[in-house]
Amino acid sequence: MMNQFKKAFLIDDDSITNILNEKIILKNQLVDSVQQFTNPLEALRDLRYLLREASALDFPDLIFLDINMPEMDGWKFLDELLSISQIDFNKCKVIMLSSSIDIADIQKSISYSVISKYITKPLTPDKLECIRKEEQPLLHFET
Amino acid sequence: MNNASQVKKKTVYTGVNSNEKQLTDKNTIVSNELLQFSQLVSHYLRSPIVKIKSIMNHIKTDEVFNGNEAAQSLFDHVSDEAEKLDEIIYDLNKILEVYSKHELKKYVNFKKKLAETCALLENEIRESGAILRFEFSDARGAFTVKEYVLHLLRKLISNAIKYRSHNRQLIITINSFDEGNFTCLMINDNGLGIDLKKYRTKVFGLYNRFHDHVKGKGTGLHLVKAETESLGGNIQLESEVDVGTTFKIYFPKF
Numbered sequence: 005m006m007n008q009f010k011k012a013f014l015i016d017d018d019s020i021t022n023i024l025n026e027k028i029i030l031k032n033q034l035v036d037s038v039q040q041f042t043n044p045l046e047a048l049r050d051l052r053y054l055l056r057e058a059s060a061l062d063f064p065d066l067i068f069l070d071i072n073m074p075e076m077d078g079w080k081f082l083d084e085l086l087s088i089s090q091i092d093f094n095k096c097k098v099i100m101l102s103s104s105i106d107i108a109d110i111q112k113s114i115s116y117s118v119i120s121k122y123i124t125k126p127l128t129p130d131k132l133e134c135i136r137k138e139e140q141p142l143l144h145f146e147t
Numbered sequence: 148m149n150n151a152s153q154v155k156k157k158t159v160y161t162g163v164n165s166n167e168k169q170l171t172d173k174n175t176i177v178s179n180e181l182l183q184f185s186q187l188v189s190h191y192l193r194s195p196i197v198k199i200k201s202i203m204n205h206i207k208t209d210e211v212f213n214g215n216e217a218a219q220s221l222f223d224h225v226s227d228e229a230e231k232l233d234e235i236i237y238d239l240n241k242i243l244e245v246y247s248k249h250e251l252k253k254y255v256n257f258k259k260k261l262a263e264t265c266a267l268l269e270n271e272i273r274e275s276g277a278i279l280r281f282e283f284s285d286a287r288g289a290f291t292v293k294e295y296v297l298h299l300l301r302k303l304i305s306n307a308i309k310y311r312s313h314n315r316q317l318i319i320t321i322n323s324f325d326e327g328n329f330t331c332l333m334i335n336d337n338g339l340g341i342d343l344k345k346y347r348t349k350v351f352g353l354y355n356r357f358h359d360h361v362k363g364k365g366t367g368l369h370l371v372k373a374e375t376e377s378l379g380g381n382i383q384l385e386s387e388v389d390v391g392t393t394f395k396i397y398f399p400k401f
Binding site: 018020021024025027028072102103104105106107109124125126127128 | 185186189190193194197198200201202204205236237240244248
């Protein structure tokens with residue numbers, strides 16, 4: 005069966021988190037391939053390279069983005085991403101994936117139109133299913 | 148973080164006198180510290196728990212235990228504890244949020260909010276056969292935060308249902324009136340009641356429950372109290388065992 009999304013970028017400064025997330029994403033067949041980044045600057049460099057050199061097919065369909073990262077945080081990364089005019093955000097969905105349950109972070113993510121979802125860690129099969137169906141998963145223990 | 152705007156809101160000088168300015172400054176410092184503490188909890192404290200939880204999720208699915216039931220059971224216990232810890236962090240975050248954030252007050256109509264609450268609790272109300280009576284003609288509403296009113300109505304009505312007596316028909320009476328500078332919302336039931344001699348100081352505490360037969364984490368009333376007091380109001384409680392309980396929630400008029 006063909007997956008709806010082909011490629012995902014995981015951007016999180018914690019490599020264990022990336023490894024675990026890659027495992028669960030591939031196991032649940034959300035995408036065909038995953039690329040991990042512990043430094044958002046490297047992800048930006050790769051995205052720019054893909055736009056310049058490679059075909060549009062190699063561009064990620066999904067970007068999972070952490071918020072708190074040392075060198076460049078998730079918000080700064082987003083601002084950089086938005087400044088690249090060639091990116092079609094209808095085809096490349098940005099998902100905030102943070103452990104933060106601070107309402108301020110959630111509200112801020114709503115203010116960015118390019119963010120398709122705010123997901124609280126940990127990533128679970130249920131939350132992946134929501135991404136597949138393009139629904140917003142429940143935030144943490146909310147009922 | 149976009150907390151700067153919220154902090155700023157609290158530092159606005161009212162221009163009445165210097166004492167008041169000092170008080171405002173002090174409040175700003177306190178709420179700043181609360182905000183920082185709240186961020187500490189919502190992110191830095193939660194972060195390692197989340198990692199533990201996701202690692203545990205993977206171990207579970209990888210079937211490393213090969214039928215070793217003792218090891219599996221110990222592992223499940225650790226998993227449960229991690230889950231509980233995360234829930235506590237979540238509750239703590241909710242409470243800190245109430246104290247550190249400046250909510251916008253609006254005129255809230257009691258009858259409308261009661262109707263919304265009854266819709267939410269439809270099943271519980273029907274199954275318990277509870278009779279709800281209300282009378283808001285003396286004070287139709289209060290100047291407060293609508294989410295807080297919804298939360299307290301839901302919490303107090305569902306509590307009345309949970310802790311009802313099975314020896315009589317449950318009657319919940321809700322009314323409102325003005326008292327001095329406050330508007331009072333009163334919620335009364337004829338349920339099991341709480342022994343206030345034993346538990347008065349614990350009713351609004353965190354993680355306290357008084358009846359073993361019902362499930363609950365015991366955070367709801369604490370949160371209701373925090374929300375009420377953060378707006379300058381207060382909650383009073385009267386109760387008699389096997390007669391019933393009355394909660395009075397006071398909202399400041401100004």
